[in-house]
Amino acid sequence: xxxxxxxxxxxxxxxxxxxxxxxxxxxxxxxxxxxxxxxxxxxxxxxxxxxxxxxxxxxxxxxxxxxxxxxxxxxxxxxxxxxxxxxxxxxxxxxxxxxxxxxxxxxxxxxxxxxxxxxxxxxxxxxxxxxxxxxxxxxxxxxxxxxxxxxxxxxxxxxxxxxxxxxxxxxxxxxxxxxxxxxxxxxxxxxxxxxxxxxxxxxxxxxxxxxxxxxxxxxxxxxxxxxxxxxxxxxxxxxxxxxxxxxxxxxxxxxxxxxxxxxxxxxxxxxxxxxxxxxxxxxxxxxxxxxxxxxxxxxxxxxxxxxxxxxxxxxxxxxxxxxxxxxxxxxxxxxxxxxxxxxxxxxxxxxxxxxxxxxxxxxxxxxxxxxxxxxxxxxxxxxxxxxxxxxxxxxxxxxxxxxxxxxxxxxxxxxxxxxxxxxxxxxxxxxxxxxxxxxxxxxxxxxxxxxxxxxxxxxxxxxxxxxxxxxxxxxxxxxxxxxxxxxxxxxxxxxxxxxxxxxxxxxxxxxxxxxxxxxxxxxxxxxxxxxxxxxxxxxxxxxxxxxxxxxxxxxxxxxxxxxxxxxxxxxxxxxxxxxxxxxxxxxxxxxxxxxxxxxxxxxxxxxxxxxxxxxxxxxxxxxxxxxxxxxxxxxxxxx
DNA sequence: ATAGGGTTAG
Numbered sequence: 001x002x003x004x005x006x007x008x009x010x011x012x013x014x015x016x017x018x019x020x021x022x023x024x025x026x027x028x029x030x031x032x033x034x035x036x037x038x039x040x041x042x043x044x045x046x047x048x049x050x051x052x053x054x055x056x057x058x059x060x061x062x063x064x065x066x067x068x069x070x071x072x073x074x075x076x077x078x079x080x081x082x083x084x085x086x087x088x089x090x091x092x093x094x095x096x097x098x099x100x101x102x103x104x105x106x107x108x109x110x111x112x113x114x115x116x117x118x119x120x121x122x123x124x125x126x127x128x129x130x131x132x133x134x135x136x137x138x139x140x141x142x143x144x145x146x147x148x149x150x151x152x153x154x155x156x157x158x159x160x161x162x163x164x165x166x167x168x169x170x171x172x173x174x175x176x177x178x179x180x181x182x183x184x185x186x187x188x189x190x191x192x193x194x195x196x197x198x199x200x201x202x203x204x205x206x207x208x209x210x211x212x213x214x215x216x217x218x219x220x221x222x223x224x225x226x227x228x229x230x231x232x233x234x235x236x237x238x239x240x241x242x243x244x245x246x247x248x249x250x251x252x253x254x255x256x257x258x259x260x261x262x263x264x265x266x267x268x269x270x271x272x273x274x275x276x277x278x279x280x281x282x283x284x285x286x287x288x289x290x291x292x293x294x295x296x297x298x299x300x301x302x303x304x305x306x307x308x309x310x311x312x313x314x315x316x317x318x319x320x321x322x323x324x325x326x327x328x329x330x331x332x333x334x335x336x337x338x339x340x341x342x343x344x345x346x347x348x349x350x351x352x353x354x355x356x357x358x359x360x361x362x363x364x365x366x367x368x369x370x371x372x373x374x375x376x377x378x379x380x381x382x383x384x385x386x387x388x389x390x391x392x393x394x395x396x397x398x399x400x401x402x403x404x405x406x407x408x409x410x411x412x413x414x415x416x417x418x419x420x421x422x423x424x425x426x427x428x429x430x431x432x433x434x435x436x437x438x439x440x441x442x443x444x445x446x447x448x449x450x451x452x453x454x455x456x457x458x459x460x461x462x463x464x465x466x467x468x469x470x471x472x473x474x475x476x477x478x479x480x481x482x483x484x485x486x487x488x489x490x491x492x493x494x495x496x497x498x499x500x501x502x503x504x505x506x507x508x509x510x511x512x513x514x515x516x517x518x519x520x521x522x523x524x525x526x527x528x529x530x531x532x533x534x535x536x537x538x539x540x541x542x543x544x545x546x547x548x549x550x551x552x553x554x555x556x557x558x559x560x561x562x563x564x565x566x567x568x569x570x571x572x573x574x575x576x577x578x579x580x581x582x583x584x585x586x587x588x589x590x591x592x593x594x595x596x597x598x599x600x601x602x603x604x605x606x607x608x609x610x611x612x613x614x615x616x617x618x619x620x621x622x623x624x625x626x627x628x629x630x631x632x633x634x635x636x637x638x639x
Numbered sequence: 640a641t642a643g644g645g646t647t648a649g
Contacts, residue, residue: 072640075640104642107641165644167644173645202644235645268647271646304648305648307649308648332648373649
């Protein structure tokens with residue numbers, strides 16, 4: 001073994017000698033001595049160039065043996081110069097005219113990763129068979145020029161050659177890769193005409209095709225028409241629902257799989273389900289999935305554990321996330337990054353930094369996403385100096401160039417801390433093109449600090465990107481109203497009304513005993529509305545005694561609400577919290593999920609509520625968690 | 640002696 005590897009760096013010819021020895025030795029019994037000085041030359045001498053005349057028995061056996069040697073030689077070669085030499089030899093012995101041999105050689109060329117040469121060789125084959133086409137199609141489908149696979153497919157069909165189901169599946173995969181629905185649809189039509197609709201694997205590929213183009217309905221249709229569904233088909237269906245935002249249905253499908261018992265959920269299913277729970281913040285269901293994972297014996301699978309860390313973190317359940325993390329035998333960069341991000345999004349920035357240092361001590365190398373977690377930890381806790389230091393460190397020490405997410409965290413960090421112009425300069429001077437999200441982050445910071453001239457500039461950038469959304473105008477509206485710019489407020493309102501721009505209503509939900517209760521601004525739809533509003537009045541009185549002052553200049557989530565003070569007292573998160581206080585035992589932790597950012601006033605309200613009513617409150621909004629306890633927030637009041 | 644398919648962690 002060492003002998004062979006020692007020769008790899010020498011001339012190619014040496015490598016051939018060794019490969020030959022290797023392949024011959026695997027074909028001959030150990031009692032037959034192997035030539036000591038066997039080389040390409042001596043090999044060529046023993047290979048007859050002319051096989052027009054019938055050979056005596058003995059000769060043909062040796063020829064057969066030589067061909068066998070060539071087969072194993074070609075099979076074991078992926079090194080291009082090496083293959084070129086073999087090709088020269090094969091051409092001389094006219095072995096390449098044999099379709100089987102040319103196919104074998106073509107596949108070796110394909111695995112040598114030089115597809116251009118493989119293609120050149122292919123074009124020299126006189127009558128390429130469908131097998132030849134299939135081999136090349138397969139190679140192109142996983143290359144960085146997947147479109148070639150489709151061209152080859154078309155070419156072979158024009159020649160009247162028929163692709164088999166496996167080749168169809170490669171062609172579909174290529175269409176996914178070069179993002180052409182049109183080509184994929186054509187191929188699907190062909191698959192129907194060829195009658196390959198009972199092939200479960202091929203249909204699964206088709207589902208994946210539709211799923212990747214967000215045509216959930218088409219993917220479902222393919223699934224429904226499958227005569228035999230296996231677990232992978234279910235998984236593709238589930239991943240399709242997950243990708244297209246139908247997260248609730250993922251949970252339903254998981255239950256369905258379990259109940260039907262035909263296709264038991266496997267580790268991949270569990271992975272998808274934990275992701276769905278993370279997206280929904282569905283802690284109870286997540287715990288159920290976790291139990292199932294343990295039951296099925298997947299408890300030690302690291303990818304599942306990593307996903308569970310993220311799930312528990314995103315449900316605001318950091319202790320459980322940490323339990324899973326502790327249980328991982330060998331933590332990799334993904335485990336660490338998941339834990340760091342989990343700490344970050346729950347407001348434990350200092351701990352996230354400590355975790356990072358611990359990770360470094362154990363010798364795990366951080367990557368891009370580790371730094372995303374780390375920088376978001378800094379931005380959520382207002383650690384400006386630390387954050388800027390990490391931004392420096394990542395490229396200098398680890399050679400990781402900051403991407404848009406890293407810059408996004410830095411803009412958030414600087415912006416929240418009030419360094420608005422500096423944040424603006426970061427966006428302008430960064431090497432990547434600013435996207436709508438990063439502008440929106442800055443807009444959020446302008447809202448916090450009531451900086452309307454910069455806010456207007458940011459809106460211009462968003463308009464330039466054709467990415468301006470109703471929510472952006474609402475932010476600007478709030479900037480105007482918080483700075484008392486009432487003229488601009490009515491001007492903007494008029495503009496929005498004229499353009500018919502609809503805003504997303506703020507919506508908060510609270511899960512109690514497995515039932516999700518949803519509230520919107522000034523909600524009157526809940527059956528217990530009277531009790532809820534009474535409770536809210538009572539809470540307001542109590543909090544006022546403790547020193548809470550409603551911030552009347554703040555947040556208008558709904559454009560149609562004209563009376564600010566009124567709307568403020570009935571923001572959806574307040575309703576959800578009041579409902580929680582109303583129906584749970586004192587001391588119970590309340591978990592509220594909000595679709596937009598929590599406003600300053602509600603944040604303040606929650607802080608007082610946690611102290612006065614002695615409740616732990618966990619509010620998850622669009623960007624992060626806010627843990628309230630004893631009148632404080634985990635993010636150190638930092639906005 | 641002939642290539643070879645589908646889902647999947649932060």
